[in-house]
Amino acid sequence: MTYEKFLNLKADKQEIILNAAYEVFSKYGYQQAPTDLICEKGGISKGALFHYFGNKENLFIYAFETTLNKLNDAIDLKSVTSYHVFDFLPYITMQKLKTLEKYPYMMSFLIRSIRDNKALLQEKGILDLLKHYESSQTFLYQKIDYSTLKNSISIEDFITWQTFVSTGFITMYPDHPNKEKLMKQLITFFDTVKENFSK
Structure with missing residues (x-):
């Protein structure tokens, strides 16, 4: 399916509908996700939703494919100034968060x-x-x-810890009442990690 009817919508309307799908699918799962709720949050009729996607399965597949494409596009290696671990990991995290700001439930x-x-x-x-x-x-x-990572810290352990934090942040972000504060806390975390784990 090419999804041409959906892609002919204005970009902001596509974003609203996609965000509605992300939120409902992430909270209810694919099988239990009510299309009525997706339509309500997306500001469209059920007939319009099926006009754009045909059925719920096609919407789910489109949302999944779009997520991977957006995440791949989020990292611009041309603008990387340092590959040192304490510079690069915060950089790629913040690049992905720009996408998360636009699509809060995408990673969930x-x-x-x-x-x-x-x-x-x-x-x-x-x-x-x-x-x-x-x-x-x-x-x-x-x-x-x-x-620049301390010799006493294994790379495998360090990546695992970073993954734990990233997953926790992703889980908290969509419904957090103060996203700006949460972002500042993440930046503070990266600064603390650099202070404690660099040589």
């Missing part, structure tokens, strides 16, 4: 979709796109210069 949607719907993604041939995204993430981590 991605995490739940991978966890709960692998069979459907496999059936639709989307896992190859996911593997490509995962490969790009591996590529990013391979470019990191860990020479």
